[in-house]
Amino acid sequence: MKKIGILLSVLALCVSCANYGEKKVFNGTEVYYKDGVTEAQADKLGESLIDSKFANGDPKSVQFTKDGDVYIFRMVIKEEFLEDKSLESVFNFFPKELSDYMDVPVDLHLCDESFNTLRVHKLEDARKTIMAKATEIRYTKNVTLQDAEKLKDFLIEYGFSDDKSAKTVELDRKEEKYIFRMVIDKNRVDDKATIGLLTFFKGELSKRVFSSLPVKVHMCDELMNTLKEI
DSSP states (O other), rough: OTGGGGGGGGGGGOOOOSSSSEEETTTTEEEEEOOOOOOHHHHHHHHHHTTTSSSSSSSSEEEEEEEETEEEEEEEOGGHHHHHHHHHHHHHHHHHHHHHTSSSSSEEEEOOOOOOEEEEGGGGGGGGEEEEEEEEEEOTTTSSSHHHHHHHHHHHHTTSSSSSSEEEEEEEEEEEEEEEEEEEEEETTOOOOHHHHHHHHHHHHHHHHHOOOOEEEEEEOOOOOOOEEO
C-alpha cells in the first residue's frame, strides 16, 4: 500500500475502553478485528501496515470488520483533518489499494475515537487502475476503460512510459473536457521549458487520444493536488 504512510499525521489514538473485538498490536498500532475477520487476515493487514510505515511505533488504532461480502477498515482520524481537501485523493484511492493487497473488497470508514463512522469512502467509487509499463494510470468513474487503454498506448508510444521509471498519472472527464493529472517535482512547476513541453503534450493528447476534445493538464504533488493547470 504505497500511499498509506502519508496518512500518519491525520491519525489519532483510539482512547475508549469499549470492546472493539480481538486485538493485535503491530509496531504500536492496535488492530481490532471481529464480525467474520480471521486472525490470519488481521495478521496480513498488520504486516502491510508495518511495511507501509503506517505502523511506525507511534500509538494508533484501526479496526477491521466484515459486513456481508464487504470488509470495512475503520481508521480513527483527527477531527481537523476530516474535511481537508488535500487528502481527498488519498482517501478516495485507499479502498482500491487496500482491497488489492488484502484480496477482498474493502471500504474505508473515517471514524471518531470510539470507531463511530464519520465518513465513508467506498471501493465502488475508488479510482480504477491500469499499468502502462511502469506508469500507474488511475481513472475515475467518469472515464471509460477504452479511454484509459488509449491513453496507455499513447504514453508508451510517446515515450512517457517505460519499464524503469515509476510514474503516477490520473485521468478524469468533466462533460466534454478531459483532465490529465501527473505528479511532478514542485521545482519544475514554473519552469518555462516544462510548461512549453506540457502545452505541446496536451495538444497531442487531444488530437491523438481524445478525438480533438479539449484536454487540461494538471501538474500535481504526490497526493494528486493540483499545483498548476495548463
